[in-house]
Amino acid sequence: xxxxxxxxxxxxTKRGQNVTFRCDPISEHNRLYWYRQTLGQGPEFLTxxxxxxxxxxxxxxxxxxxxxxxxxxxxTLEIQRxxxxxxxxxxxxxxxxLTGGSNEQFFGPGxxxxxx
Amino acid sequence: xxxxxxxSEALNIQEGKTATLTCNYTNYxxxxxxWYRQDPGRGPVFLLLIRENEKEKRKERLKVTFDTTLKQSLxxxxxxxxxxxxxxxxxxxxxxxxxxxxxxxxxxVKA
Numbered sequence: 001x002x003x004x005x006x007x008x009x010x011x012x013t014k015r016g017q018n019v020t021f022r023c024d025p026i027s028e029h030n031r032l033y034w035y036r037q038t039l040g041q042g043p044e045f046l047t048x049x050x051x052x053x054x055x056x057x058x059x060x061x062x063x064x065x066x067x068x069x070x071x072x073x074x075x076t077l078e079i080q081r082x083x084x085x086x087x088x089x090x091x092x093x094x095x096x097x098l099t100g101g102s103n104e105q106f107f108g109p110g111x112x113x114x115x116x
Numbered sequence: 117x118x119x120x121x122x123x124s125e126a127l128n129i130q131e132g133k134t135a136t137l138t139c140n141y142t143n144y145x146x147x148x149x150x151w152y153r154q155d156p157g158r159g160p161v162f163l164l165l166i167r168e169n170e171k172e173k174r175k176e177r178l179k180v181t182f183d184t185t186l187k188q189s190l191x192x193x194x195x196x197x198x199x200x201x202x203x204x205x206x207x208x209x210x211x212x213x214x215x216x217x218x219x220x221x222x223x224x225v226k227a
Contacts, residue, residue, distance in 0.1 A: 004159075031213065042120075042205050042217030043160065056214050091159050103215060104150065107159030 004108035006092050012114045013082055020078045021111045025094030032075050033105060034067055035091040043091055049075060082115045089113075118144045120218040122206060128224045129196055137191040137221045139206030146208035149182055149189050154203045154220065163204075164191075196225045 005024045013019050025032050030051050035043035046065065048056040051072035064082075069075040079086055089112050093105040121140045129135050139149070148167045152160035166173045166182045166189065173180045179192040189208075193200050203220040210216055 033213075033215070040219065042207075042219050043215075045214050045216060048213045050213075056212065058214075093159070103148075103209065103213060104162045104165060105160075105215065107161070110157075110159050 004092055004094055004106050006090075006108040006111050008111055009109060010112045010114075012116065014116050015084060016081055018078065018080045019082060019113065020076055021090055021092075021113075023075045023077070023092030023094075023108060025074070025092070026096075026106055027073075029094035029096045029106070030072060031095040031097065031103075032069055033093045033095075034075070034077050035093065037089045037091055037110070038087075046077070079113075082113075084115045087113055087115045118142070118210065118216060120206065120208060120216060122204075122218040123221040124219065126222040126224060128226065131197060131225055131227050133196055135193040135196050135200070135223055135225070137204050137206075137223065139189040139191065139208070139218055141187050141208045144208070144210065145184065146210065148209045149180075150207045150209075150215075151178075151180060151189075151191050152205045152207065152217075154205060160205055160217075193223075196223075198225045198227050201225050 007022045032049040034046040037043045047067050049069040052069050064080045067077045089110040091110045093107045095105045119142045150165045151163045154160040164180050166180045177194045181190045201224050203222050205220040206218045
């Protein structure tokens with residue numbers, strides 16, 4: 001396993017369409033995160049899973065966004081009825097459970113979404 | 117609300133000099149703080165973590181300090197190289213697993 005992978009790397013869609021992104025974390029990591037990043041900003045937290053349980057979700061996240069992690073392995077992020085403001089890089093990260101509570105995260109290459 | 121501030125302007129330095137980047141935070145007391153590097157079009161890469169009871173941490177040419185009184189972390193790269201050019205993000209721990217990142221500081225190292 002060489003790291004976190006995301007698919008697709010690029011997605012262009014028309015406003016109003018639904019899109020789904022996939023993230024495959026590092027296999028022994030049971031924590032998984034989704035972030036959104038726009039130009040000139042740091043990654044913005046969207047949601048967090050521990051195994052298959054979604055434990056935290058940003059209050060900024062509209063109801064059009066949903067994420068799943070069936071069986072605690074890969075995860076999907078779906079955006080329904082896309083809007084131009086959804087255009088961004090969507091990053092996935094994973095981390096192991098470590099003693100001491102540190103939260104070093106390993107990021108994937110991201111999926112760049114463009115909504116026309 | 118919790119806020120993180122990093123130098124918004126890009127930092128330009130000459131190769132061989134020390135780069136110093138600043139991260140200030142307000143309205144919370146993180147148990148630890150992380151620094152990440154991000155290259156254009158790629159995901160961030162973890163560099164260092166420093167805990168609240170540590171004043172300083174080093175890794176090769178990198179040094180991080182953490183002043184909980186000033187609510188500030190400084191990130192130093194000594195003997196900088198053009199390959200160090202990237203955006204550097206700080207992420208003070210929020211107390212849970214939700215990670216809040218600063219906007220990052222863009223560093224350019226000229227040969």
